[in-house]
Amino acid sequence: MTVDAKDFKQAMRQCAGAVALVTVGAEHGKRTGLTVTSACSLSDNPPSLIVCVNHNASAHGRIREEGAFAINFLHEDHSLLALIFSGQKGVNGDDRFAFGQWTRGETGAPVLTDAVAAFDCVLAHEFETKTHSIFVGEVRGVSHAATATPLVYLRSSFHTLHEIRETVTVGDLDSRHLSWTDFS
Numbered sequence: 001m002t003v004d005a006k007d008f009k010q011a012m013r014q015c016a017g018a019v020a021l022v023t024v025g026a027e028h029g030k031r032t033g034l035t036v037t038s039a040c041s042l043s044d045n046p047p048s049l050i051v052c053v054n055h056n057a058s059a060h061g062r063i064r065e066e067g068a069f070a071i072n073f074l075h076e077d078h079s080l081l082a083l084i085f086s087g088q089k090g091v092n093g094d095d096r097f098a099f100g101q102w103t104r105g106e107t108g109a110p111v112l113t114d115a116v117a118a119f120d121c122v123l124a125h126e127f128e129t130k131t132h133s134i135f136v137g138e139v140r141g142v143s144h145a146a147t148a149t150p151l152v153y154l155r156s157s158f159h160t161l162h163e164i165r166e167t168v169t170v171g172d173l174d175s176r177h178l179s180w181t182d183f184s
Helices: 005-012 058-066 076-085 093-098 173-183
Strands: 020-024 032-036 039-044 047-054 068-073 102-104 110-112 117-128 132-144 151-154 157-160
Touching: 020 047, 020 058, 020 076, 020 110, 032 047, 032 058, 032 076, 032 093, 047 058, 047 068, 047 117, 058 068, 058 117, 058 132, 068 110, 068 132, 076 151, 076 157, 110 117
Parallel strands: none
Antiparallel strands: 020 032, 020 068, 039 047, 047 132, 068 117, 102 110, 117 132, 151 157
């Protein structure tokens, strides 16, 4: 059975994702980046993340060339920055870095100074699919802002999380038992 691409995309739009900018390029004039919801942690030993990048993205080849990249998770005030790095505002390549405040990470990759969390990574592994590469980055530098509200993408638009209901502590065995029983 083959799943229709349109149906697949519509179903994925129902799944909320954290919005991040993948940035690459140690030298001014050679920097680029893109907006993704396909970045997540892989392991804490060694600290590493994965991100899926389309072969057609300007950052794809640059990540391979540089051997380093940063993943910058955005906060609620970064909607315009997300649109700029997605290409929807007609700004390309290094010109995208005129927006936001940037510093160079340990690897040389551009790091957004006020990101919810930013991970400066060296390229450790790459896996190919038909349309995308899955890049595994080992973290060389990290920063975070505990009070920032994350930006989330859901149903084709940006959202923020204004409240979290009934927080359950993972270390609390009774809460874990109750939460699993409620869902089974």
